[in-house]
Amino acid sequence: MKSRFIASLLLGTALTFAAGSIAFAGDKTVKIGALSDQSGLYADLGGPGSTLAAQMAIEDSGLTAKGWKIDVISGDHQNKPDIGTSIARQWFDVEKVDVIVDVPNSGVALAVNNVVKEKNGVYINSGAATSDLSNAQCSPNTVHWTYDTYMLAHTTGQALVKAGGSTWFFLTADYAFGAALERDTTAVVTANGGKVIGGVKHPLNTSDFSSFLLQAQSSGAKVIGLANAGGDTTNTIKQAAEFGINKGGQKLAALLLFLTDVKSIGLDIAQGLNFTETFYWDMNDQTRAFSERFAKRMKNAAPPTMVQAGVYAGLSHYFKALDALGENPHDGVKVVDKMKSIPTEDALFGKGEIQPNGRTIHTAYLFEVKKPSESKGPWDLYKLVGSVPGDQAFTPLDKSACALLKK
Amino acid sequence: MQALYAQLLVGLINGSFYALLSLGLAVIFGMLNIINFAHGALYMMGAFCAYFLLSIGGIGYWWALLLAPIIVGIFGMVLERTMLQWIAGLDHLYGLLLTFGLALIIQGVFQNFFGSSGLPYAIPDQLRGGMNLGFMFLPVYRGWVVIFSLVVCIATWFLIERTRLGAYLRAATENPTLVRAFGINVPRMITLTYGLGVGLAALAGVLSAPINQVRPLMGENIIIVVFAVVVIGGMGSIMGSIITGFALGVVEGLTKYFYPEASNTVVFVLMVLVLLVKPTGLTGRAA
Numbered sequence: 001m002k003s004r005f006i007a008s009l010l011l012g013t014a015l016t017f018a019a020g021s022i023a024f025a026g027d028k029t030v031k032i033g034a035l036s037d038q039s040g041l042y043a044d045l046g047g048p049g050s051t052l053a054a055q056m057a058i059e060d061s062g063l064t065a066k067g068w069k070i071d072v073i074s075g076d077h078q079n080k081p082d083i084g085t086s087i088a089r090q091w092f093d094v095e096k097v098d099v100i101v102d103v104p105n106s107g108v109a110l111a112v113n114n115v116v117k118e119k120n121g122v123y124i125n126s127g128a129a130t131s132d133l134s135n136a137q138c139s140p141n142t143v144h145w146t147y148d149t150y151m152l153a154h155t156t157g158q159a160l161v162k163a164g165g166s167t168w169f170f171l172t173a174d175y176a177f178g179a180a181l182e183r184d185t186t187a188v189v190t191a192n193g194g195k196v197i198g199g200v201k202h203p204l205n206t207s208d209f210s211s212f213l214l215q216a217q218s219s220g221a222k223v224i225g226l227a228n229a230g231g232d233t234t235n236t237i238k239q240a241a242e243f244g245i246n247k248g249g250q251k252l253a254a255l256l257l258f259l260t261d262v263k264s265i266g267l268d269i270a271q272g273l274n275f276t277e278t279f280y281w282d283m284n285d286q287t288r289a290f291s292e293r294f295a296k297r298m299k300n301a302a303p304p305t306m307v308q309a310g311v312y313a314g315l316s317h318y319f320k321a322l323d324a325l326g327e328n329p330h331d332g333v334k335v336v337d338k339m340k341s342i343p344t345e346d347a348l349f350g351k352g353e354i355q356p357n358g359r360t361i362h363t364a365y366l367f368e369v370k371k372p373s374e375s376k377g378p379w380d381l382y383k384l385v386g387s388v389p390g391d392q393a394f395t396p397l398d399k400s401a402c403a404l405l406k407k
Numbered sequence: 408m409q410a411l412y413a414q415l416l417v418g419l420i421n422g423s424f425y426a427l428l429s430l431g432l433a434v435i436f437g438m439l440n441i442i443n444f445a446h447g448a449l450y451m452m453g454a455f456c457a458y459f460l461l462s463i464g465g466i467g468y469w470w471a472l473l474l475a476p477i478i479v480g481i482f483g484m485v486l487e488r489t490m491l492q493w494i495a496g497l498d499h500l501y502g503l504l505l506t507f508g509l510a511l512i513i514q515g516v517f518q519n520f521f522g523s524s525g526l527p528y529a530i531p532d533q534l535r536g537g538m539n540l541g542f543m544f545l546p547v548y549r550g551w552v553v554i555f556s557l558v559v560c561i562a563t564w565f566l567i568e569r570t571r572l573g574a575y576l577r578a579a580t581e582n583p584t585l586v587r588a589f590g591i592n593v594p595r596m597i598t599l600t601y602g603l604g605v606g607l608a609a610l611a612g613v614l615s616a617p618i619n620q621v622r623p624l625m626g627e628n629i630i631i632v633v634f635a636v637v638v639i640g641g642m643g644s645i646m647g648s649i650i651t652g653f654a655l656g657v658v659e660g661l662t663k664y665f666y667p668e669a670s671n672t673v674v675f676v677l678m679v680l681v682l683l684v685k686p687t688g689l690t691g692r693a694a
Contacts, residue, residue, distance in 0.1 A: 040624070043523040174668060202663075203671045207619050207628060210417045211663035211670075214543060218410050231524060234620055242530065242546045242618065244537050264620055266527030300522060 026327035038076035041231035106130035106177035126310030134359035138402035146310030169221035170199030357402035361390030413543035422656020431607035437643035447626025453612025476606035483605025525620030641688030
């Protein structure tokens with residue numbers, strides 16, 4: 001009787017420890033899920049390049065030499081929130097993914113945000129623009145790295161209003177991202193004494209913009225704000241040139257433009273466009289060195305876009321946090337808290353910090369597309385015209401609607 | 408009111424692409440009984456062909472208008488000879504599935520090599536600029552697209568409906584055995600017809616290259632609209648597809664003006680309405 005009691009006591013203790021070790025097991029394994037648009041209109045700015053950036057972050061982290069086992073898998077959300085969330089769920093439940101990175105397309109990004117929170121994973125979003133990720137829909141599991149609509153509105157938008165663009169007409173992609181960008185830019189325009197006199201919403205992935213451009217043209221607005229991205233933006237810019245919009249005295253504001261977009265439009269048409277990015281490959285020796293290594297491994301020898309750079313930098317910072325923790329606790333909130341406690345500093349974005357609402361702040365740069373005569377190489381496309389410090393470019397904490405700040 | 412006229416004109420311009428593409432589809436369906444789902448991919452190949460001709464061979468837009476349809480047309484004929492002819496006698500569904508698969512493969516290959524954001528192709532110098540019509544600024548190139556596609560559409564219609572060759576073709580689809588008995592090489596005619604339909608798609612691709620980016624997925628969206636055009640016009644009806652192509656372009660343009668959010672769906676709403684009232688399409692005859 002006594003021996004049975006001791007045996008069951010021992011068994012009970014063993015089981016408690018076993019269960020405990022499953023729930024709180026810290027180990028040195030990490031699985032990364034690069035969730036992106038692999039085949040649609042945002043594939044070139046994120047897609048396979050983001051997976052490569054994640055791979056390079058692993059290699060450069062030095063953690064494998066310290067005995068860590070880190071893997072990366074990739075998935076195609078096809079710009080559909082339902083597909084994005086089902087991949088994310090499957091990754092957490094079956095593949096035991098710890099961290100999801102990239103996720104362009106604000107609609108998908110916000111949907112995945114909820115899944116990551118529910119599963120207590122880590123979410124380092126680099127591809128999506130909506131400022132809601134660190135505002136109304138902020139989450140203790142999310143870090144929003146590269147850029148957002150607030151920043152785009154307060155740099156490009158503000159610069160254009162100050163340069164005399166007092167009346168605006170918006171061409172807006174009809175989903176979460178377009179709505180957020182139009183909302184944030186409208187706020188900047190009106191705050192600076194400008195006026196929004198009209199706008200039109202177009203479906204995502206439209207090929208012909210002539211009808212919308214005609215409406216923008218006949219509105220007489222001084223600035224036509226493009227609250228769209230990727231293939232939609234390139235088509236709009238190209239067709240705007242065709243309809244003589246610039247020659248008619250109206251200015252195009254490409255609120256969001258990526259390296260691959262400029263390349264795709266060609267310098268002939270894109271020259272002179274002003275826009276904002278937080279990373280450009282040709283900024284300094286460090287960015288050039290990284291970009292050279294990156295381009296060598298890309299099929300089309302393209303340097304990284306700011307989204308891909310953000311995947312690299314965000315993950316590198318994540319690895320720093322893990323290194324500081326000494327192990328992977330498989331507890332998203334704990335890791336993100338650690339990430340927030342360490343100032344960010346990397347070769348691509350420079351110094352910055354992750355604010356309590358999950359927003360990473362770093363310097364934003366105003367660029368202008370070079371003239372064909374100024375360009376010295378296939379990817380020599382931008383010239384720097386100004387920079388805005390991170391604390392001025394991104395949402396100030398006292399204006400953030402994030403519930404995490406009200407604790 | 409001025410804006411309305413402008414939208415009508417812009418609709419007509421888009422309609423030119425719909426008409427050219429649906430014309431090719433109608434020719435292929437009318438003569439071969441194949442629902443050619445690869446049409447969008449072949450349209451994209453036309454645009455890429457123009458891009459390659461320029462970037463590799465230095466051959467400009469005007470020659471591309473002639474050469475790209477021929478090159479892609481030959482590719483189409485190879486497809487017909489190696490694959491499509493084996494399913495000629497089977498149900499439409501097999502042709503549809505086969506060409507759908509082909510479209511995915513072609514698009515996938517191009518995307519693998521050229522990414523998704525597209526390649527630039529400039530408007531030829533002679534067609535740059537535009538004119539002020541009073542109610543809108545019309546880019547010369549767009550005006551050229553409307554006129555050129557109208558001419559091509561009418562020429563194709565004339566070829567099929569009014570010439571001896573066209574008569575053979577139509578006869579061959581009605582009764583191949585009988586036509587063969589007259590000593591006419593029916594399989595060759597069918598191959599050439601498929602080549603013609605594919606060539607029309609490629610031609611639309613070349614026309615579209617300076618307006619849209621040359622992108623691997625450029626055919627993916629347009630093909631669905633074009634199918635709706637063909638269905639509304641009446642499957643296989645040449646004139647039906649031309650008229651419906653232009654008309655739907657206009658309807659779509661007007662929707663973009665009055666209620667832009669619906670511009671991607673208005674064509675399908677119309678398709679449903681037409682199918683409910685007249686299942687054979689506006690100009691189609693019951694099989």
